[in-house]
Amino acid sequence: MASNLSKPDVLSVAKLPPLLLESMLAHYTVHDRLHVNDPTAFATLAPRIRAIAATGDSKVDAALIAQLPALEIISVMGVGYDGIDVAAARARRVAVTHTPGVLNDDVADLAIALMLGWARQLPRADRFVRAGAWENGPLPLGRKLSGARLGLVGLGRIGQAIAHRAGAFGMRIAYTSRSAKSGVLYPYLPSAVALAAQSDYLVVITPGGAETRHLIGAAVLEALGPQGCLVNVARGSVVDEAALIDALRAGTIAGAALDVFESEPRVSQALREFEQVVLTPHIGSATAQTRQAMADLAFANLQAQFSGQPLLTPVPGR
Ligand code: NAP
Numbered sequence: 001m002a003s004n005l006s007k008p009d010v011l012s013v014a015k016l017p018p019l020l021l022e023s024m025l026a027h028y029t030v031h032d033r034l035h036v037n038d039p040t041a042f043a044t045l046a047p048r049i050r051a052i053a054a055t056g057d058s059k060v061d062a063a064l065i066a067q068l069p070a071l072e073i074i075s076v077m078g079v080g081y082d083g084i085d086v087a088a089a090r091a092r093r094v095a096v097t098h099t100p101g102v103l104n105d106d107v108a109d110l111a112i113a114l115m116l117g118w119a120r121q122l123p124r125a126d127r128f129v130r131a132g133a134w135e136n137g138p139l140p141l142g143r144k145l146s147g148a149r150l151g152l153v154g155l156g157r158i159g160q161a162i163a164h165r166a167g168a169f170g171m172r173i174a175y176t177s178r179s180a181k182s183g184v185l186y187p188y189l190p191s192a193v194a195l196a197a198q199s200d201y202l203v204v205i206t207p208g209g210a211e212t213r214h215l216i217g218a219a220v221l222e223a224l225g226p227q228g229c230l231v232n233v234a235r236g237s238v239v240d241e242a243a244l245i246d247a248l249r250a251g252t253i254a255g256a257a258l259d260v261f262e263s264e265p266r267v268s269q270a271l272r273e274f275e276q277v278v279l280t281p282h283i284g285s286a287t288a289q290t291r292q293a294m295a296d297l298a299f300a301n302l303q304a305q306f307s308g309q310p311l312l313t314p315v316p317g318r
Helices: 018-025 039-048 062-066 086-091 104-119 122-130 157-168 192-196 218-224 241-250 269-273 288-306
Strands: 009-012 029-032 049-055 073-077 095-097 149-153 172-176 201-204 229-232 255-258 277-279
Touching: 018 029, 018 288, 039 049, 049 288, 062 086, 073 288, 086 095, 095 288, 104 122, 104 157, 104 201, 104 229, 104 255, 104 277, 149 157, 149 192, 157 172, 172 192, 192 201, 192 218, 218 229, 218 241, 241 255, 241 269, 269 277
Parallel strands: 009 029, 009 049, 049 073, 073 095, 149 172, 149 201, 201 229, 229 255, 255 277
Antiparallel strands: none
């Protein structure tokens, strides 16, 4: 797209949803993945790029930031920003913003849906009816969710929204995180292993990135045990997927419900074949209402930057 001198140039590093792109085009000249699609044109344009628009699964590394001397802001439409080299951005005084809060309800709703879907075998039950198998006898019994023990790995914005909902199901809630939260009444466990050992459902809702990589591995799954179900609505990187497949094969845990994967959108054949696994394609925040709210916030952060106003939702830390 040709540059317009009156509009700041923005590089989008992901295919932006129309909800965001439409508002951006009125104010910015948007270069859609130009660095990948046309590296020669990108090299010419790079000195003029003042913003990057990204989504939660985008990668923005130090090398890309280094090519953009006029870069002021990286606006992520998503709460997770583990693909952004925030340290490299900060070293260049480039702001990084994300969209926390507005997606809590949806991700928490999905976590509950995954637990219910797994416990009550909804995908299997649906297939069962469609295939006409009901005429030959009933579906094997499922499990009761109400009253079960829920372990939350992460009790931030979304973790708390999951706990709130789980409370209405009479679930007994405990959590782990890097430190105990003041003012929280749920029992705190010092590690994911300790939490798993007293959970029926272990729901992972931490950020991704190096610090949480493979936080859920063989030891945690062993502790969760043969009646336990792992639910991941965080990032694929947080769960050691090879260890999870081993645990499912061996019956070390009862099953899993997964919205995120290590190599998504590719999902390992092994995971796809387990009857005791429920799979969704990273749809935690994927409702029209919430994606609109995320787009509005990502756009508002760009607008704030270019009008000299305080950023609405910079990522935490300095
Ligand atoms: P948040 O408010 O920052 O909460 C993160 C929680 O994780 C905090 O309780 C934090 O506690 C804990 N945590 C961080 N590092 C940890 C570690 N090494 N070990 C144990 N706990 C750790 O974030 P949020 O808004 O709830 O979002 C959480 C994540 O959900 C996002 O970063 C994103 O990756 C994921 N997400 C997924 C979807 C989806 O579509 N499936 C949608 C939105 C978000 P301490 O700081 O006390 O450790």
